[in-house]
Amino acid sequence: MTPDATDLTLLCALRVDASRSTADLARETGLSQPAVWRRIQALRDAGVLKGSRLRLDRDKLGFGVTVFLGVKLATKGRISLEDFERAVVAIPEVQTVEHVLGPYDYRLRVTARDLADFERVLRRRIMSLPGAGQVEANVLLSEERLPGPL
Amino acid sequence: MLDDTDRRILRQTQADPDAPHVTLADRAGVTPATFARRLSAMERAGVVQGREAQIDWAALGYTVEVSLRITLDKTAPLAFETFLNAARQIPEVLELQTFVGSVDARISLVARDLAHYQVLYRDHILRLPHIDDIEALMHVARIKDTQALAL
Numbered sequence: 001m002t003p004d005a006t007d008l009t010l011l012c013a014l015r016v017d018a019s020r021s022t023a024d025l026a027r028e029t030g031l032s033q034p035a036v037w038r039r040i041q042a043l044r045d046a047g048v049l050k051g052s053r054l055r056l057d058r059d060k061l062g063f064g065v066t067v068f069l070g071v072k073l074a075t076k077g078r079i080s081l082e083d084f085e086r087a088v089v090a091i092p093e094v095q096t097v098e099h100v101l102g103p104y105d106y107r108l109r110v111t112a113r114d115l116a117d118f119e120r121v122l123r124r125r126i127m128s129l130p131g132a133g134q135v136e137a138n139v140l141l142s143e144e145r146l147p148g149p150l
Numbered sequence: 151m152l153d154d155t156d157r158r159i160l161r162q163t164q165a166d167p168d169a170p171h172v173t174l175a176d177r178a179g180v181t182p183a184t185f186a187r188r189l190s191a192m193e194r195a196g197v198v199q200g201r202e203a204q205i206d207w208a209a210l211g212y213t214v215e216v217s218l219r220i221t222l223d224k225t226a227p228l229a230f231e232t233f234l235n236a237a238r239q240i241p242e243v244l245e246l247q248t249f250v251g252s253v254d255a256r257i258s259l260v261a262r263d264l265a266h267y268q269v270l271y272r273d274h275i276l277r278l279p280h281i282d283d284i285e286a287l288m289h290v291a292r293i294k295d296t297q298a299l300a301l
Contacts, residue, residue, distance in 0.1 A: 003210065014203035018167075047209040053297055054164045055199040061152070061160075063299050068249065068256070070287075085293050092300035100217065102287035107217065111299060138251030148207070148260065149241045 001046040006031065008150045010039055011049065015147065018052035058111060065112045066140040069126065070104035074133030083130040093121045104136070152197070155180060157301045159188050160198070164298045167201050207244075212260035214267045215289035218275065221282040222254040229280040230255070240274045253285075 003011065006029055013020055013028060022036045029036065043049040058066065073080055081099075088097050088108065096109040108126075112118035126135060152160075158178040166174065175185035192198045207215065222229045230248060237246055237257055245258035257275070261267035275284070 001209070011203070011205060015205060016202060018201040018203040047206050050204040050206050052167045052201045052203045054160075054167045054201055056160070056164065056299060057197050057199055058299065060195070060197045061299060061301065068247070089294040094294065095297045095299075096295045097293035098217075098289055099291040099293055100287040100289055103285055104287060106293075107287060109297075136252060138249035138253045138256075141248045141250055143245070143247045144238075145245055146238065146243050148205070148244045149212070150205075 001042070001048060003043065003048065007039055007043060010036070011043065012147055012150045014040075014049065014052075015150070062113055063111045064114050065118050066143075067110045067112070067118055068138045068140060069108040069110060069122075070136040070138075071106040071108060071126070071129075071132055072103075072134040073105045073131045075131050080131040084132065087129050088126075091121070091125045093125070151195070152192075155184070156188055156192060159185060160192070160299075161301050163189070163198075164296075164301075207260045211262055212242075213263060214261040216259055216261070216267060217287040217289065218257040218259070219253045219285040219287065220255045220257065221252075221284075223280045223282045224254070226280045232279045233281070236278050240270070242270055242274075 009029055010025060013025060022033045022040070025031075025036045025040075026033045031039070040049065058064070073084060084106070085097070085099075088094055088106070093110050093112055094108050095111055096107075098107045099105065100107050110118065110121060110126075112121055122135075122137070126132065155178070159174070159180065162174045162177045171185055171189075172182050175182045178185065180188070189198065193200075220233075222233055226232075233255065234246060234248070237243055237255075240259070242259045242261060243257055244260060245256070247256045248254065249256065259270065259275075261270055
């Protein structure tokens with residue numbers, strides 16, 4: 001779909017705070033509440049607006065370390081990809097798994113309590129994944145999410 | 151600070167953030183009143199920072215997603231700050247991260263197609279200050295994306 005300027009305003013607002021009421025969004029966009037509701041519904045139907053995500057303070061919850069891993073598979077082929085994917089998604093500390101093209105086959109985001117906890121996850125879970133070869137780790141220092149081309 | 155009940159509430163809420171609170175309270179094994187009280191206490195404490203809608207960029211016509219791993223020339227004064235400030239100005243950039251490791255920074259960006267990506271790369275990315283080396287990972291598929299914590 002091609003969203004118009006009002007749709008983009010709604011997307012921007014919901015990307016920051018998904019719990020905003022239609023009344024509140026109606027005031028911001030100058031639309032009526034039913035019109036806001038219809039637009040949000042259309043964005044959902046088009047698949048533009050997916051479910052929301054809970055934003056938690058990782059540090060306050062005791063998860064002080066986030067590491068991005070680049071994983072190269074040692075053996076390739078359809079079977080090894082499937083085995084690897086099935087095993088990697090089951091690791092609770094692994095938040096995201098992306099299949100990528102480039103120097104690595106997969107990019108993982110791992111959140112652990114501290115470096116010792118990360119080492120445990122890396123040794124016991126990641127290194128033992130079926131087909132896992134070279135692994136590169138980069139410890140996250142800072143992160144910001146931007147609104148993107150809205 | 152958090153007890154088991156709080157953790158149960160968070161686990162259920164992060165697993166299904168759009169579910170009605172009554173349902174989530176039920177799944178966490180608490181009354182809706184307890185659920186509401188605990189959740190708002192965690193919001194006040196800043197543990198729960200809010201809820202953000204996720205956007206499917208492909209559905210908006212941005213079919214190409216690239217992760218650029220960047221090594222900076224750290225001998226330049228304020229290399230990180232200048233680089234980040236300039237990268238923030240590129241509208242197609244979705245995420246900016248800095249690291250300790252073999253890579254200094256990462257830019258995640260979307261483009262309408264490969265031709266658009268090429269323009270972004272040539273006219274914006276390559277002009278960013280203090281870049282020593284760039285490696286591109288082209289996104290193929292998202293296998294898992296929860297950002298949920300193992301509470």
